Amino acid sequence: MNAQSSLTRRAWLSGSAGLAVLSGCARKSQPASAPPVSVVRAPAYDQRLYDTVRRVLQDHRLNVRGRRVLLKPNLVEFEPASTINTSPLLVHAVYEAVRQMGAAEVHIGEGPGHRRNTLDLAEAAGYFQAVPKFEDVFVDLNLDAVTRVRPSRQVSHIQKLYLPNTALAADVLISIPKMKTHHWVGATLSMKNLFGLVPGGVYGWPKNMLHWAGINESIIDLHAAFPRQFAVVDGIIGMEGNGPIQGTPKPAGVLVAGRDVRAVDATCCRIMGIDPLKIAYLQPTSANDASLLASDIPQIGETLISTMTPFELIPEFQGIRLVNPA
Amino acid sequence: MALLDAGDSEAVRRGFRWLRTAQRPDGGWPPQAGVDESTWVTALVALLPPEQLSDAVHEKAVNWVAGSSAEESGTIFRLRQWLLGQSSLSSNQAPGWPWIPNTAAWVAPTSIAVLALQKESRRDSRSDLQKRLDEGRNFLLQRMCKGGGWNHGSTTPLGYPTTPYPETTGMALTALHGVHARQIDVSLPLAQRYLSECRSADAWNWLRLGLLAQGRLPVDAAPAAELQFRSVPEVSLDLILQAAFQGRNRIFAA
Numbered sequence: 001m002n003a004q005s006s007l008t009r010r011a012w013l014s015g016s017a018g019l020a021v022l023s024g025c026a027r028k029s030q031p032a033s034a035p036p037v038s039v040v041r042a043p044a045y046d047q048r049l050y051d052t053v054r055r056v057l058q059d060h061r062l063n064v065r066g067r068r069v070l071l072k073p074n075l076v077e078f079e080p081a082s083t084i085n086t087s088p089l090l091v092h093a094v095y096e097a098v099r100q101m102g103a104a105e106v107h108i109g110e111g112p113g114h115r116r117n118t119l120d121l122a123e124a125a126g127y128f129q130a131v132p133k134f135e136d137v138f139v140d141l142n143l144d145a146v147t148r149v150r151p152s153r154q155v156s157h158i159q160k161l162y163l164p165n166t167a168l169a170a171d172v173l174i175s176i177p178k179m180k181t182h183h184w185v186g187a188t189l190s191m192k193n194l195f196g197l198v199p200g201g202v203y204g205w206p207k208n209m210l211h212w213a214g215i216n217e218s219i220i221d222l223h224a225a226f227p228r229q230f231a232v233v234d235g236i237i238g239m240e241g242n243g244p245i246q247g248t249p250k251p252a253g254v255l256v257a258g259r260d261v262r263a264v265d266a267t268c269c270r271i272m273g274i275d276p277l278k279i280a281y282l283q284p285t286s287a288n289d290a291s292l293l294a295s296d297i298p299q300i301g302e303t304l305i306s307t308m309t310p311f312e313l314i315p316e317f318q319g320i321r322l323v324n325p326a
Numbered sequence: 327m328a329l330l331d332a333g334d335s336e337a338v339r340r341g342f343r344w345l346r347t348a349q350r351p352d353g354g355w356p357p358q359a360g361v362d363e364s365t366w367v368t369a370l371v372a373l374l375p376p377e378q379l380s381d382a383v384h385e386k387a388v389n390w391v392a393g394s395s396a397e398e399s400g401t402i403f404r405l406r407q408w409l410l411g412q413s414s415l416s417s418n419q420a421p422g423w424p425w426i427p428n429t430a431a432w433v434a435p436t437s438i439a440v441l442a443l444q445k446e447s448r449r450d451s452r453s454d455l456q457k458r459l460d461e462g463r464n465f466l467l468q469r470m471c472k473g474g475g476w477n478h479g480s481t482t483p484l485g486y487p488t489t490p491y492p493e494t495t496g497m498a499l500t501a502l503h504g505v506h507a508r509q510i511d512v513s514l515p516l517a518q519r520y521l522s523e524c525r526s527a528d529a530w531n532w533l534r535l536g537l538l539a540q541g542r543l544p545v546d547a548a549p550a551a552e553l554q555f556r557s558v559p560e561v562s563l564d565l566i567l568q569a570a571f572q573g574r575n576r577i578f579a580a
Contacts, residue, residue: 114478114491115491115493116493116528117493117526117527117528117529117556117557117560119556119557120525120526120527120528120554120556124525135556140557143557145358145360146358146360146361147360148360148361148362159428160361160362160363162360162361201357201358202357202358202361202365202426203425203426203429204366204424204425204426204429204432204434204435205425205432205434205478206432206478208424208425208429208430208432209425209426209429212397212428212429212430
């Protein structure tokens with residue numbers, strides 16, 4: 001794709017986000033029972049993470065007892081020194097917490113979009129070191145057996161959606177992305193992280209089918225295909241600027257978590273200084289989608305204002321900057 | 327193909343039987359049993375010896391590969407792009423092969439398709455096969471990264487140059503076996519450097535194959551101590567390479 005066509009698409013997306021924002025203005029506010037979003041301080045990748053994660057999952061009364069759980073980190077590239085991949089220590093902290101909470105089965109699964117050698121990528125990212133017997137619990141979702149999924153409601157142009165059986169069989173899918181800016185969609189968080197569920201073994205590398213079907217629309221469809229999700233976003237050190245690959249490290253010192261992953265992503269956006277109402281894939285697509293106004297998202301832990309750490313944005317995305325944080 | 331080199335005749339018989347059964351009516355194969363679409367993997371099957379697969383099955387496979395191309399090389403797509411002011415109507419971009427139908431062309435599936443057609447062209451001099459073969463090679467030459475080597479296929483997807491990957495560089499050099507071009511000369515030193523730094527079995531395999539295809543594999547090339555073969559494709563390609571080192575090159579030979 002050339003630069004000209006990408007700008008055209010960005011312009012189109014800005015327009016469609018604007019329309020969605022306008023349509024969202026008429027929506028009723030969220031019911032009081034909406035699940036909360038946690039924002040907790042996590043200043044470093046160290047042993048304190050284990051306790052922090054355990055407390056967060058308990059706060060949300062995440063019921064994993066006797067259930068199959070799939071942890072989905074974000075593994076992208078062989079860049080051990082960068083902040084491109086989800087921290088293996090955080091993934092292991094979530095792994096240990098859900099095991100202690102009685103999960104029957106816990107797997108870590110990922111299907112990188114750029115590189116075929118997933119286990120080599122995981123090793124370079126430190127997963128073999130951080131997670132004991134990593135190869136026994138890890139599933140390369142790019143090579144997993146697949147089943148065709150026929151969504152009841154679809155907004156993308158995906159013609160045939162095949163998804164890995166390990167992900168479809170999970171009772172709970174825990175998305176553990178890195179908090180990063182993204183040169184196509186503005187920000188990549190829990191929902192965009194689901195691109196890693198799409199099997200490269202079927203669609204190839206990169207997962208070009210998702211681009212042809214519409215990136216924002218594909219994110220929405222993948223999100224809808226997995227109704228039992230939870231998110232823990234690695235915002236300890238995120239990535240700003242030209243993310244999700246060539247950006248620069250950005251310490252934000254937070255974990256953001258919750259079972260309404262759309263609300264989690266909207267909260268992350270506000271922490272990053274991005275207006276979630278201008279992120280196309282976060283906009284409501286049905287009457288069941290909750291409002292993303294900050295006042296409609298119950299929050300526990302730190303306040304938004306105290307954790308806001310504006311991320312640098314590339315010139316094409318200056319228009320999504322959050323103007324009024326309140 | 328790896329089992330052919332390993333000499334496991336019973337497993338080979340079962341494998342060919344399964345492939346003959348799994349061929350779809352259009353002549354292609356899906357990447358796994360639950361997928362109801364023929365994809366790039368068809369080119370892998372087309373590389374197998376026709377006398378063992380069956381001539382009829384092989385011919386349908388080759389025809390599927392020759393008839394497959396990426397969405398962006400189609401007339402309707404180009405017309406739409408032209409109407410949107412995003413390209414000229416007469417594109418000089420050579421058509422490559424996609425991973426799955428109705429998507430864009432990429433270096434990896436194009437490389438495998440070129441290898442299949444190159445092998446077939448030694449058995450069959452059909453002009454349509456030669457035309458697609460030339461188009462595929464030109465696609466690869468056009469998609470080289472600035473400074474050498476290959477990424478997945480886009481050279482400037484975001485307005486700035488992409489950096490090459492070891493695996494795709496090895497694949498493209500393999501597919502460009504027998505071709506003389508500046509792009510190859512530029513990429514060979516990079517491939518040799520990648521090989522000396524290699525920590526991935528997939529990259530190690532494709533770089534060795536690519537450099538072997540270009541007659542530039544260092545005689546003292548040795549894998550890094552930490553390099554591990556972790557998947558069936560990685561072990562399989564290593565077996566094929568070992569056979570090639572012993573003079574039985576099933577990828578390039580007719």
